[in-house]
Amino acid sequence: MSTNDNIIYVSGKLSRFFIYAILLLATLFYLFPLYVMLATSFKTLDEIRIGDMLAFPQFFTLDSWVNAWGKSCIGVECSGLKGYFLNSIKMALPAVLISTILGALNGFILTKWRFPGHTLIFGLMLFGCFIPFQSILIPMALVLGKLKLAGGITGLIIVHITYGIGFTTLFFRNYYINVPTEILNAAKMEGAGFFTIFLKIFVPASLPIFMVSIIWQFTNVWNDFLFGVSFAGGKNYPVTVALNNLINSTTSGKEYNVDMAAAIISAAPTLLVYVLAGKYFVRGLLAGSVKK
Amino acid sequence: MSFLEIKQLTKKFAKTTVFKDINLQIEKGEFIVLLGPSGCGKSTLLNCIAGLLSTDSGQIMMEGEDMNVKHPSKRDIAMVFQSYALYPNMTVGKNISFGMKVRRIPEKTIQEKVSQVAGILNITELLNRKPYQLSGGQQQRVAIGRALVRDPKLFLFDEPLSNLDAKLRLKMRTEIKRLHKNLKTTIIYVTHDQVEAMTLADKIAVINHGKVMQFASPKEIYFSPNSAFVAQFIGSPPMNLIPASITKNATHYQIGIGNKGKQASFSLAIPAGNTLAKAKHSRLQLKNNESRKILLGIRPENIYLAKNIAGSKKLSAWKLSMRLDFIEPHGADNQLILDLDGMEIICRLHSDILLPKTSETEFYLDLNKAIFYDAESGECLS
Numbered sequence: 152m153s154t155n156d157n158i159i160y161v162s163g164k165l166s167r168f169f170i171y172a173i174l175l176l177a178t179l180f181y182l183f184p185l186y187v188m189l190a191t192s193f194k195t196l197d198e199i200r201i202g203d204m205l206a207f208p209q210f211f212t213l214d215s216w217v218n219a220w221g222k223s224c225i226g227v228e229c230s231g232l233k234g235y236f237l238n239s240i241k242m243a244l245p246a247v248l249i250s251t252i253l254g255a256l257n258g259f260i261l262t263k264w265r266f267p268g269h270t271l272i273f274g275l276m277l278f279g280c281f282i283p284f285q286s287i288l289i290p291m292a293l294v295l296g297k298l299k300l301a302g303g304i305t306g307l308i309i310v311h312i313t314y315g316i317g318f319t320t321l322f323f324r325n326y327y328i329n330v331p332t333e334i335l336n337a338a339k340m341e342g343a344g345f346f347t348i349f350l351k352i353f354v355p356a357s358l359p360i361f362m363v364s365i366i367w368q369f370t371n372v373w374n375d376f377l378f379g380v381s382f383a384g385g386k387n388y389p390v391t392v393a394l395n396n397l398i399n400s401t402t403s404g405k406e407y408n409v410d411m412a413a414a415i416i417s418a419a420p421t422l423l424v425y426v427l428a429g430k431y432f433v434r435g436l437l438a439g440s441v442k443k
Numbered sequence: 444m445s446f447l448e449i450k451q452l453t454k455k456f457a458k459t460t461v462f463k464d465i466n467l468q469i470e471k472g473e474f475i476v477l478l479g480p481s482g483c484g485k486s487t488l489l490n491c492i493a494g495l496l497s498t499d500s501g502q503i504m505m506e507g508e509d510m511n512v513k514h515p516s517k518r519d520i521a522m523v524f525q526s527y528a529l530y531p532n533m534t535v536g537k538n539i540s541f542g543m544k545v546r547r548i549p550e551k552t553i554q555e556k557v558s559q560v561a562g563i564l565n566i567t568e569l570l571n572r573k574p575y576q577l578s579g580g581q582q583q584r585v586a587i588g589r590a591l592v593r594d595p596k597l598f599l600f601d602e603p604l605s606n607l608d609a610k611l612r613l614k615m616r617t618e619i620k621r622l623h624k625n626l627k628t629t630i631i632y633v634t635h636d637q638v639e640a641m642t643l644a645d646k647i648a649v650i651n652h653g654k655v656m657q658f659a660s661p662k663e664i665y666f667s668p669n670s671a672f673v674a675q676f677i678g679s680p681p682m683n684l685i686p687a688s689i690t691k692n693a694t695h696y697q698i699g700i701g702n703k704g705k706q707a708s709f710s711l712a713i714p715a716g717n718t719l720a721k722a723k724h725s726r727l728q729l730k731n732n733e734s735r736k737i738l739l740g741i742r743p744e745n746i747y748l749a750k751n752i753a754g755s756k757k758l759s760a761w762k763l764s765m766r767l768d769f770i771e772p773h774g775a776d777n778q779l780i781l782d783l784d785g786m787e788i789i790c791r792l793h794s795d796i797l798l799p800k801t802s803e804t805e806f807y808l809d810l811n812k813a814i815f816y817d818a819e820s821g822e823c824l825s
Contacts, residue, residue: 331524
């Protein structure tokens with residue numbers, strides 16, 4: 152018996168070792184581009200020209216970060232990404248919050264306050280999730296033009312809310328469908344109305360799915376390029392479009408270090424959101440799939 | 444006029460009729476149990492009384508007022524749900540006070556009522572906990588507390604004990620009964636557990652396929668079930684229903700059972716005079732020499748071991764030889780699983796009674812306590 156146990160124990164240890172080795176390799180492989188970006192962004196242009204791409208920076212400098220944020224030329228304007236970064240914040244915050252709140256309301260209504268035709272409405276919303284961005288560009292541009300919102304941030308916010316509602320509704324609907332309807336009935340019998348029940352009972356009980364919806368929406372809205380380049384213009388571009396323009400508007404040679412710093416700046420908010428709230432994201436996605 | 448009157452109540456979901464023409468009259472202070480197998484419509488009926496579901500036709504009148512036009516919160520009815528339906532993000536105290544806050548009752552009154560109810564239900568030390576920190580029994584108590592604090596005219600309980608384990612269920616059952624004894628508020632209680640129904644109810648409404656089969660006291664339901672369904676639904680183990688035929692001649696009923704291997708018959712004297720026993724047989728409506736197929740209903744405790752019965756009792760006791768398959772000991776009594784011509788018969792004997800060793804044994808069926816049902820419709824003929 153004991154020898155048998157030993158064999159299992161040893162083989163267990165061995166397989167553990169391989170599992171960790173493989174995971175470590177995969178992690179390194181995955182983090183590799185990030186490392187190259189970071190290392191390059193801290194190097195001087197001279198070092199990049201002569202040096203090894205993988206080498207650690209010899210003369211550590213923040214110049215390229217300062218340039219990318221406030222000095223680099225985008226088109227003819229030479230004030231860096233900061234204005235566009237602010238545009239992205241102005242666009243993402245309202246778009247994310249409004250689409251999440253609307254999604255929560257929709258999910259609540261579609262599961263607990265049903266009306267004739269609720270499955271059709273939900274089906275159409277789901278359908279909306281799967282319409283490719285490209286196919287709505289022209290009709291959306293026409294609508295925004297009619298609304299006199301073309302070229303501005305407000306128009307972009309409306310586009311993102313419209314596109315986001317399908318997903319946020321799906322999230323909240325799937326979450327609320329697992330909340331017992333008896334809770335709603337109990338509150339109804341105690342005299343609570345629609346908004347009291349929604350705000351006092353359902354919203355506080357759905358923090359995990361709020362996190363999921365916010366992270367999902369924030370990532371999509373912040374990272375979006377196509378809507379930004381199509382519906383905003385000039386000074387109203389979001390940071391993704393500005394990044395593209397920065398990299399393409401080189402006067403002399405390619406400044407790889409500035410490009411890398413700019414790319415990291417543009418990506419930082421979404422990375423930060425994942426680092427800070429990633430665990431809620433996983434938790435929220437799992438909620439409801441496993442019985443407590 | 445009764446406290447609560449349900450008249451001709453009908454409920455349909457799309458094309459399926461859940462129940463049709465339900466009539467119930469409930470007096471103030473009664474503990475009513477709606478009992479039936481799952482899917483019989485009892486919970487739907489409760490939800491209609493609560494106002495959570497609309498009805499298709501018929502009336503629900505409480506103290507002469509039509510409830511159909513009233514919003515659930517205006518009916519002065521409190522409900523305890525099967526899943527307890529506690530608000531997950533609120534503490535026990537907030538759960539209990541939520542309804543009062545919604546109705547804008549002064550904070551001082553709320554505090555007083557919460558602590559009063561918490562005292563009654565013994566949950567004072569739980570007031571600051573969240574529902575997920577409570578055991579099933581504690582959650583149940585909070586759910587009852589939330590209903591209690593409203594001091595309603597009518598309590599509705601929707602299978603409140605079915606999520607508890609057996610031991611706790613027994614304890615909470617006693618607590619609910621004690622609560623009713625002290626409060627004397629009318630209660631309508633839904634369950635599929637006939638023991639719960641028997642022990643709690645002043646009156647039981649047995650429901651099957653959306654129909655009230657019988658609405659009577661537990662005693663009446665047990666001793667004179669008015670249909671084969673009720674007979675077999677109530678009682679643990681249920682009543683034995685033995686297919687038989689009955690033929691009338693001048694002075695006797697001839698009851699016969701068995702068709703294949705074994706046949707037996709018994710001659711039952713038609714009682715003279717206007718005794719209760721005579722009235723019992725009048726619904727058979729048989730002419731002389733006419734026969735009819737019936738189900739002979741007999742409770743397990745009305746089957747005796749033949750060797751234990753003294754002469755006087757034998758008069759209306761039918762001696763039958765049955766094969767003893769096995770014995771299920773239940774502590775206070777033993778249940779004998781018998782085989783009568785391929786049919787399973789259950790006999791309940793007090794544990795003091797010495798059990799037979801041989802497999803083929805003689806038993807007496809006490810026909811005074813037997814009830815006849817029509818073999819087709821299940822209608823009571825006694």
